[in-house]
Amino acid sequence: TVSAFQFEEQFLASPEDLEKLRNEDGSLMFQQVPMVEIDGMKLAQTRAILNYIAAKYNLYGKDIKERALIDMYSEGMADLNEMIMHLPLCPPHEKDAKMTQIREKTTNRYFPAFEKVLKSHGQHYLVGNRLSRADIHLVELIYYIEEIDPSLMANFLLLKALKTRISNLPPVKKFLQPGSQRKPPVDAKALEEARKIVN
Amino acid sequence: MAAKPKLWYFPGRGRMESIRWLLAAAGVEFEEEFLETREQYEKLQKAQTTDGRLLFGQVPLVEIDGMMLTQTRAILSYLAAKYNLYGKDLKETLRINMYADGTQDLMVMIMTAAFKPPEEKEENIALIVTKAKTRYFPVFEKILKDHGEDFLVGNKFSWADVQLLEAILMVEELNASVLSDFPLLKAFKARISNIPTIKKFLQPGSQRKPPPDSRYVDVVRHVLQF
Numbered sequence: 401t402v403s404a405f406q407f408e409e410q411f412l413a414s415p416e417d418l419e420k421l422r423n424e425d426g427s428l429m430f431q432q433v434p435m436v437e438i439d440g441m442k443l444a445q446t447r448a449i450l451n452y453i454a455a456k457y458n459l460y461g462k463d464i465k466e467r468a469l470i471d472m473y474s475e476g477m478a479d480l481n482e483m484i485m486h487l488p489l490c491p492p493h494e495k496d497a498k499m500t501q502i503r504e505k506t507t508n509r510y511f512p513a514f515e516k517v518l519k520s521h522g523q524h525y526l527v528g529n530r531l532s533r534a535d536i537h538l539v540e541l542i543y544y545i546e547e548i549d550p551s552l553m554a555n556f557l558l559l560k561a562l563k564t565r566i567s568n569l570p571p572v573k574k575f576l577q578p579g580s581q582r583k584p585p586v587d588a589k590a591l592e593e594a595r596k597i598v599n
Numbered sequence: 600m601a602a603k604p605k606l607w608y609f610p611g612r613g614r615m616e617s618i619r620w621l622l623a624a625a626g627v628e629f630e631e632e633f634l635e636t637r638e639q640y641e642k643l644q645k646a647q648t649t650d651g652r653l654l655f656g657q658v659p660l661v662e663i664d665g666m667m668l669t670q671t672r673a674i675l676s677y678l679a680a681k682y683n684l685y686g687k688d689l690k691e692t693l694r695i696n697m698y699a700d701g702t703q704d705l706m707v708m709i710m711t712a713a714f715k716p717p718e719e720k721e722e723n724i725a726l727i728v729t730k731a732k733t734r735y736f737p738v739f740e741k742i743l744k745d746h747g748e749d750f751l752v753g754n755k756f757s758w759a760d761v762q763l764l765e766a767i768l769m770v771e772e773l774n775a776s777v778l779s780d781f782p783l784l785k786a787f788k789a790r791i792s793n794i795p796t797i798k799k800f801l802q803p804g805s806q807r808k809p810p811p812d813s814r815y816v817d818v819v820r821h822v823l824q825f
Contacts, residue, residue: 444701468677473654
């Protein structure tokens with residue numbers, strides 16, 4: 401079964417919001433967000449949070465070798481995701497170069513690697529013939545790449561099939577529908593607001 | 600007896616150093632192959648199409664237990680779990696991850712500073728030392744103070760302790776007095792440095808690498824072509 405976990409969100413809308421959180425004793429370990437409050441703890445560091453959730457909800461493989469593969473794939477995905485995340489932050493004169501880099505890395509480095517993994521074992525999931533966080537992260541990434549340029553997916557038939565399969569899992573399907581907590585792409589206005597808060 | 604783990608990286612610290620520390624702390628002997636030419640690197644990358652050596656065309660690369668592992672964090676997590684340095688349950692593993700991620704952020708700042716223009720060096724060092732003293736070290740000083748134990752997590756030596764010692768020593772190389780306001784970290788440093796495997800690693804002639812110098816920066820730039 402796939403987990404269906406409900407969560408609340410608190411949005412930082414002003415510099416004062418972040419400052420308040422920073423001044424709360426023990427809230428932000430390294431004065432940074434994301435922060436997730438779960439199981440009586442306040443968690444910092446995206447990776448640590450993801451690792452905890454994945455392990456807790458059995459999306460982390462059956463042993464340390466499977467976990468190593470899941471981690472390896474997930475870290476590569478995080479690298480590409482970070483490039484995409486930073487794209488809106490690029491000064492206008494650097495945007496084209498950044499976009500070229502994203503396209504190049506997607507089609508020459510990352511997506512061929514994952515397509516090859518799926519091809520090598522012919523299974524429905526990246527690791528251990530079972531759903532793991534790696535599949536979720538990859539599908540998230542595929543959606544972002546398609547937002548940038550759908551033609552980038554042209555040669556990745558197994559990735560496209562993975563995307564369809566994962567998108568049809570009931571909790572994922574629900575998350576992909578309007579009204580869910582999934583967030584839209586960053587727009588210029590939201591970015592400006594975020595800059596004010598962090599600066 | 601299993602083959603020794605094998606490491607592929609440039610001849611210096613970079614992202615591989617934390618892996619060397621962890622293997623050394625666990626008392627595991629390892630071999631190293633150093634990438635010093637573009638040709639070596641391309642050869643390793645080309646092998647990707649035949650036996651998947653470099654999944655994303657990048658190093659660090661560690662061959663261990665029949666796997667060719669890349670991605671620093673994946674390698675470190677595997678080693679920590681394999682050598683029982685990752686806590687006794689999910690919550691301890693979580694805390695170790697949080698602390699390790701924090702110290703890694705600090706160490707990556709130092710790592711990337713070596714590649715910045717020389718005229719920015721002083722400013723970068725000052726920023727790193729400030730971050731260490733205001734954002735990172737206070738956190739760990741408080742953790743040690745709150746539980747009064749010898750190690751960061753679960754009253755037992757873990758990967759988090761190895762990372763913190765590594766980070767402390769790296770910052771001290773930039774500013775020798777950085778621990779002056781952190782008495783518990785000073786004691787921690789002395790204590791962890793005296794663990795036999797770590798003590799051995801800290802001695803001259805070990806596989807520990809020196810701080811990055813211009814020669815190292817040149818090799819990396821040459822191999823990665825940037």
